[in-house]
Amino acid sequence: MGNTLGRVSLRNVAAHKLRLALTVLAVVLGTAFLSGALMFTNMLSSTFDSAVDTALDDVDAVVRPAEGEGGIDNATFDAIRAEDGVERVNVFADVPVVVAKQDEVAIQTQLGTSRLMPYYGREEAVGDTPVLIDGSAPTAPGEVAINANGARHYGIAMREKLIVVDKDGRNELTVAGLYDDPLTQETSLVLRVGERGFLDAYTDGSTVPALTVGGGPEVVDRLRAQFPDLQVRAGTEVAEEISQQIRDALSFVSYFLVAFGLVGLLVGTFLIANTFSMIVAQRTREFALLRALGAARGQITRSVAFESALVxxxxxxxxxxxxxxxxxxIRAGMNSYGMALPEAGTGLSTRAVVVPIVVGTVVTVLSALAPARRAGQVRPVEAMRSGEASAPQPLRWRTVAGLALVALGVGAATYAMCWVEGATGRRAALVGVAALAAICGLFLAGPALSLPVVPPLGRVIGAPFGAVGKLASTNTRRNPRRTATTAFALMLGIALVTVIGMLGASMKRSVDDVATTEVSADFVLSGPQNGVFPLPEDLPERLTSVRGVGETVSYTQAPITVDGEFSYQLGPVGLTDVLRGDPADLISLDMVEGNSSLTGSTVIAPEEIARQRGWRVGDTLQVAGPTGAAAEATLGGLFRGSNILQSFVVSDEVAAATGARGAGRILMIGVNNDGSVDEAQLRENLEDAVRHDIVVQVRSTGDMTGEVSAMIDQMLFILYALLSLAVVIAVLGIVNTLTLSVIERRQEIGMLRAVGTQRRQIRTMITLESVQMTVYGAALGVLLGLGLGWAFLTVLEAKGLTTIVVPWPLIMAVLAGSFLVGLLAAVWPAGRAARTPPLDAIAE
Known part of the structure; x- marks a missing residue:
């Protein structure tokens, strides 16, 4: 009998191809994302692994300076070269640069990079060396070789003169050669200069950053013995360490994509469960007949489970x-955004194949488990019934449990919002618990909640359509479980869209608030790449002669301690904010006590930090510079928390007294208009003044908010694209449910047609049912999303999201879109219902 039921299951699957296709599609979408995430991460890892392996291929040893030292001195460099067994030694360095043509306009590498490193020919190179495809090696001073694909992308020609700016200055280099580097993307520029030119222009003249050494595997032990103060490691070990760091960094991308794949599977789970529930209800007489012929309960259950496993x-x-x-x-999308990846295969691996297949199959079987058990409980006597045997099941206990979970979720979210002194991570975790409880609660209580909402909603929507509208409203009331489960899948997708929309809108408003309320300067001058390129030291003095420039404030970070502590401790390195000028001319500070003026030997601090350290206005503080020189400073004022100045700040005079003036890097300069020119003219004057510097960017507060808003919009676009997966699966669920409902109600629809109901009226009825479910699901999703979004953003208030924004245009678009989704989802099922032959349907 078991083999017979297996054959029956296979024939049943083959006989209902449409039903099979709709259910399979839900599994396909979820597992495709899961598999794609794993493949994409594999592809990225192999790409970077290849780059690292190529850079350190045949490198026997990598020599780095001792911990805390800035470089390897030239005497040690020469001693390593002269060491027995050492065949070749190369300078190992990678310097970030900004490249410009003769027009002094920096080449924008979008999401690529521009960097410079030493060049070695095949005879001198330790390990692999790039292959020149045009021109000659950059051996003479002032010559450079560039990756050919980058030169082609940015229109750089042979013998063209380039301006190359690093953090210490600017040099003019002539393109002597082009080399082939398949692992460097075309949006990046990798410049290579001869060793002598690199040492002269890109080191301090007395040290080198690091070395690579060739001389056989034994050279590592020999160098460790001779130079115990240096860090000497095998090339393979360093390559593996760098590769692991890259893999760790890429793990975020993997988790991110896998999370959306699981969201898709979660939404698909409800679709699959709903589908199998309807299939079991439709096949009641079939199962009863099999029971009457001797099939046991377990055999029926296993046959349905077998079908789900097959699906x-x-x-x-x-x-x-x-x-x-x-x-x-994804690759095509990245190419269109200028982020082309080198060819590294598809990332197909055993894990990327096995994990999605196992997860997708297990999720499908688990989704069908409850319907399979119900199939096994069908009694033989059901075979004698003429209609569907699925009697409505009571909703009381399910509803009570669901409402209890919703109440638990509301309580957890409320507590997380009110727990002001709690850590942000713990409060966010509480909101996560609240979200899980609310979602589970709404799933359980959904059928009961739909009864007082969906039928009245159906009557309102169907009012213009008379009796057909009333009939559609009645149909959604008949099976609240099906209605709620179908709407629930859409609710999940819409809730996620709403939460992400609130997050994005709030982030943009918060950034705008910081720029407009905290930045008081008319223009801000800063360098690219987040301070990697500090501003020229002489820029503040040069700005005083620019027409229209009034007050200027220079913001620097230098290695200065106040009472033995730095403003910011980054591992062994510490830095403290230094301002030259009145901070009020750059930043709007809310002073609690004292004033913001940093004239003379003065320090100002946030009130919270001052309270922790026991500082009071007027106290004398000990300040020390990098050379050990010390000075005394007075605490001149306390200010409330600032998003820009997050710790104590010392005056430029204090920095000079401790010998730290010039030891720091100017990160930002605020410039105000003296009133003699308009804003547009002042911007033009400033841009002309800094054009020669290449790395200086002139921006207004509007420019800064626009740049950040564009980044947030791009991030939201990616998130919405990923979330659309869940919405697509939910829409397929509606199509699936309606189609199966049409099949299940074949006799009923045939009877309606027999008594005179026209085809267009049947189509209208099915369409109205679809619209009711989608609008209900969307409205519930918006309410859930607003609640969870509000709780989540309230928790994140400590991280700078001070303003919570409800994106009403997005919400209105979602609700209007749900109406359209309902119309589109009903096209196929409504057409199928309208084509039902009346007499055939009644005869069945």
Whole structure:
């Protein structure tokens, strides 16, 4: 009998191809994302592994300076070269630079990089060396070789003169050669200069950053013995360490994509469970007949479980194939955004195939478990019934449990919002618990909650359509479980969209608030790449002669301690904020006590930090510079928390007294208009004054907020693109539910047609049912998203998200879109219902 039921299951699956396709598609979408995430991460890892392996291929040893030292002195460099067994020694360095043509306009490398390193020919190189495809090696001073794909992308020609700016100055280099580097993307520029030119222009003249050494495996032990103060490691060990760091950094991308894949599977789970529930209800007479013929309960249950396993296996296998397509799509998208990746295969691996297939199959089987058990409980006597045997099941205990979980979720979210003294991480975790409880609660209580909402909503929507509208409203009331489960899948997707929309809108408003309320300067001058390129030391003095420039404030960070502590401690390195001028001319500070003026030997501090250290206005503080020189400073004022100045700040005079003036880097200069010119003219004057510096950017507060807003919009675009997966699966669920409902109600629809109901009226009825479910699901999703979003953003208030914004245009668009989704989802099922032959349906 077991083999017979297995054959029955296979024939049943084959006989209902549409039902099979709709269910399989839900599994495909979820597993495709899961598989694609794993493949994409594999591809990125192999790309960077190849780059690292190539850079350190055949490198026997990597020599770095002792811990805390800035470099290896030239005497040690020469001693290593002269060491027995050492065949070749190369300078190992990678300097970030900004490149410009003769027009002094910096080449914007978008999301690529521009960097410079030493060049070695095949005879001198330790390990691999790039292959020149045009020109000659950059051996003479002032010559440079560039990756050919980058030169082609940015229109750099042979013998062209380039301006190359690093953090210490600017040099003019002539393009002597182009080399092939398949692992460097075309949006990046990798410049290589001869060793002598590198040592002269890109080191301090007395030290080198690091070395690579060739001389056989034994050279590592020999160098460790001779130079115990240096860090000497095997090239393979360093390559593995760098590769691991890259893999760790990429793990975030993997987790991010996998999370969305699991969201897709979660939404798909409800679709699959709903589908199998309807299938079991439709096949009641079939199961009863099998029971009457001697099939046991367990055999019926196993046959349905077997069908679900088959669906899961087929869908997951197709999902893996879809993952390959998804990776190709991501690559194409990155290419269009100027982030082309080197060719590194599809990232297909055993893990990327096995994990999605196992997860997709298990999720499908678990989703069908409850319907399979119900199938096994069908009694033989059900075979004698003429209609659907699925009697409505009571909702009382399910509803009570659901409402209790919703109450728990509301309580947890409220506590997280009110727990002001709690750590942000713990409060966010509480909101996560609240979200899980609320989602589970709404799933359980959904059928009961839909009864007082969906039918009245259906009557309102269906009012213009008369009797057909009333009939559609009645149909949604007949099976609240099905209505609620179908709407629930859409609710999840819409809730996520709402939360992300609130996060994005609040982030943009918070950034705008910081720029407009905290930055008081008319223009801010800063360097690219977050301070990697500090501003020229002479820039503040040069600005005083620019027409229209009034007050200027220079913001610097230098290695200065106040009462033995730095403003910011970054591992062994410490830095403290230094301001030259009145901070009020750059930043709007809310002073609690004293004033913000940093004239003379003065320090100002946030009131919270002053309270922790027991400082009071007027106290004398000990300040020390990098050479040990000390000075005394007076605490001149306390200010409330600032997003820009987050710790104590010392005056430029104090920095000079401790010998730290010039030891820091100017990160930002605020400039105010003296009133003699308008804003546009002042910007033009400033841009002309800094054009020669290449690295200085002139921005207004509007420019700064626009740049950050554009980044947030790009991030939201990616998030919405990923979230659309959940919405697509939910829409397919509605199509699936309606189609199966049409099949299940074939006799009923045939009877309606027999008594005179026209085809367009049948289509209208099914469409109205679809709209009711989608609008209900969207409205519930918006309410859930608003609640969770508000709680989450309140918790994040300590991280700078001080203003919570509800994106009403997005919400209105979602609700209007749900109406449109309902119309589109009903097109196929409504057409199928309208084509039902009346007499055939009644005869069945």
């Amino acid at each position: 899961g296996l087929i869908g997951s296998a197709l999902g893996v194939a879809g993952g390959v397509g998804l990776v190709a799509l």
